[in-house]
Amino acid sequence: MRSPWGEPAEFTLKPGKTTIGRSPDNDIAVPDQSASRSHAELEYDESTESLVIRDMNSTNGTFVHRERITRPHTLQSGDVIRIGEHVLTVHFRDPNAAPTRKEGLGTQLLTRDLVLEALDHHAVLLYKIARQLNTVLDIDTALREVSSLLRVSMGADKCEVILAEQFTDLNELGFPTTIARMAIDQQTAIIIPDMPPDSEKRFGKSALLMRLRSALCVPVMAGDDLLALIYIYKTDPESRPFDENDLHLAVAISHQAALTIQRTQLIKSVQKEQQVRVLLQRFLSPPEAEYIMRDYARTGLLPGLTERRLTVLFADIMDSTGLAEQMGAKRFGELLSKYYHEMTNIIFQHGGVLDKYLGDGLMAVFGMTDAQPDPEVNAIRAGLTMLDRLEFMNSRSTDQIGVGIGINTGLVVAGYVGTDERVEFTVLGDTVNVAYMLEAHARPNRIVIGPGTTGAVAGHFNLRRVGPVEVKGRTKPVQAHEVLREPLEMD
Numbered sequence: 001m002r003s004p005w006g007e008p009a010e011f012t013l014k015p016g017k018t019t020i021g022r023s024p025d026n027d028i029a030v031p032d033q034s035a036s037r038s039h040a041e042l043e044y045d046e047s048t049e050s051l052v053i054r055d056m057n058s059t060n061g062t063f064v065h066r067e068r069i070t071r072p073h074t075l076q077s078g079d080v081i082r083i084g085e086h087v088l089t090v091h092f093r094d095p096n097a098a099p100t101r102k103e104g105l106g107t108q109l110l111t112r113d114l115v116l117e118a119l120d121h122h123a124v125l126l127y128k129i130a131r132q133l134n135t136v137l138d139i140d141t142a143l144r145e146v147s148s149l150l151r152v153s154m155g156a157d158k159c160e161v162i163l164a165e166q167f168t169d170l171n172e173l174g175f176p177t178t179i180a181r182m183a184i185d186q187q188t189a190i191i192i193p194d195m196p197p198d199s200e201k202r203f204g205k206s207a208l209l210m211r212l213r214s215a216l217c218v219p220v221m222a223g224d225d226l227l228a229l230i231y232i233y234k235t236d237p238e239s240r241p242f243d244e245n246d247l248h249l250a251v252a253i254s255h256q257a258a259l260t261i262q263r264t265q266l267i268k269s270v271q272k273e274q275q276v277r278v279l280l281q282r283f284l285s286p287p288e289a290e291y292i293m294r295d296y297a298r299t300g301l302l303p304g305l306t307e308r309r310l311t312v313l314f315a316d317i318m319d320s321t322g323l324a325e326q327m328g329a330k331r332f333g334e335l336l337s338k339y340y341h342e343m344t345n346i347i348f349q350h351g352g353v354l355d356k357y358l359g360d361g362l363m364a365v366f367g368m369t370d371a372q373p374d375p376e377v378n379a380i381r382a383g384l385t386m387l388d389r390l391e392f393m394n395s396r397s398t399d400q401i402g403v404g405i406g407i408n409t410g411l412v413v414a415g416y417v418g419t420d421e422r423v424e425f426t427v428l429g430d431t432v433n434v435a436y437m438l439e440a441h442a443r444p445n446r447i448v449i450g451p452g453t454t455g456a457v458a459g460h461f462n463l464r465r466v467g468p469v470e471v472k473g474r475t476k477p478v479q480a481h482e483v484l485r486e487p488l489e490m491d
Contacts, residue, residue, distance in 0.1 A: 020039050323401075
């Protein structure tokens with residue numbers, strides 16, 4: 001008889017009737033609240049070697065092979081009886097036969113029939129295990145739960161579920177590697193009921209040193225993929241050796257463990273993807289973030305640093321130091337937060353990527369993906385919308401903000417750097433430096449663009465030449481133009 005939380009017990013039936021129930025005065029006491037005080041009755045007829053079970057009008061019923069019995073039922077060897085949370089397996093033995101000592105090695109392929117047989121024998125325990133594991137979200141916790149349940153139910157000294165990535169560290173985990181390697185390489189369940197006298201020769205010196213009495217190894221499989229290994233052993237020479245029932249239970253739990261490992265891995269993958277998506281949405285519009293995430297879902301990687309042609313926009317608040325002194329830190333902080341919120345939304349609406357906030361300014365780039373064509377035009381439209389929005393904000397407040405916007409187009413090195421926990425977008429190159437310097441010449445409330453941008457937007461906007469602009473670090477000045485806010489006059 002097996003219960004969900006303890007080692008199995010064995011009962012030898014005598015001729016006549018054997019009572020089963022919750023009451024301790026039964027021949028087989030079942031300490032289970034779902035069992036009736038007088039639940040069922042077994043009757044063994046020695047002359048015909050027949051065994052019959054009857055349900056004694058129990059509340060929750062008596063089940064044989066998952067079917068509730070309503071009349072006397074003749075049992076066969078191997079039949080499985082379930083009463084409440086306890087499972088009894090029937091075995092007919094020849095009383096005159098000498099007991100045999102099982103030694104050596106047994107292997108068993110992880111077939112569908114083997115799993116179904118295990119489910120028959122251990123339905124209640126497996127239900128409890130599945131219910132418990134289904135609430136676990138962390139893979140380490142799940143594996144500890146599986147290990148603990150197996151160790152207790154089998155009375156083992158040690159049990160552990162070893163993930164595939166840990167197979168190279170079996171020695172450090174305290175398990176004889178020879179037995180484990182056999183199970184891993186053959187992808188079969190290995191049972192050693194009793195260690196043979198030549199255990200050192202057959203299973204390695206570690207098995208002898210650890211005084212292994214009995215061992216059981218079961219691969220955890222998902223299709224053809226080996227996910228983990230269940231390794232259980234006993235050292236007490238007086239302990240019950242592992243038997244076929246233990247093997248069946250371990251195989252069935254390996255199936256549960258495979259589902260649990262896959263589920264926790266999927267949860268971890270989804271959490272990781274969501275974490276990256278949240279990080280991306282700090283500086284990308286939702287459509288751009290989803291565009292990047294499609295590649296991430298396929299490759300597991302964010303776009304690295306690459307050389308590409310982009311349009312860079314700098315927007316900086318004029319005399320922010322004076323404003324902060326005049327308004328006070330709290331008011332200025334609130335104003336800056338609102339400004340960033342409004343401007344960032346405008347950048348996202350025009351397909352831009354927010355590179356970073358710069359204290360009292362911000363930097364954005366356009367053209368990171370093919371999802372938004374004409375990055376030069378989109379950048380200028382974003383700048384014009386930002387100025388319009390700023391005018392509206394100033395009209396509703398006594399706190400007046402002035403900004404300068406510089407835009408330039410050219411080759412840069414751009415991409416995503418960092419870890420899963422922290423991702424940053426960065427853009428480097430001369431094009432960035434020029435856009436930054438142009439912003440200083442765009443005050444107040446003007447947009448000044450560099451030559452790379454000018455050539456791409458000619459005919460789209462009304463431009464005015466503002467003359468060469470000296471850029472620190474460059475030998476030659478940059479020819480710049482101002483984008484006028486008046487619409488372009490068409491012929």
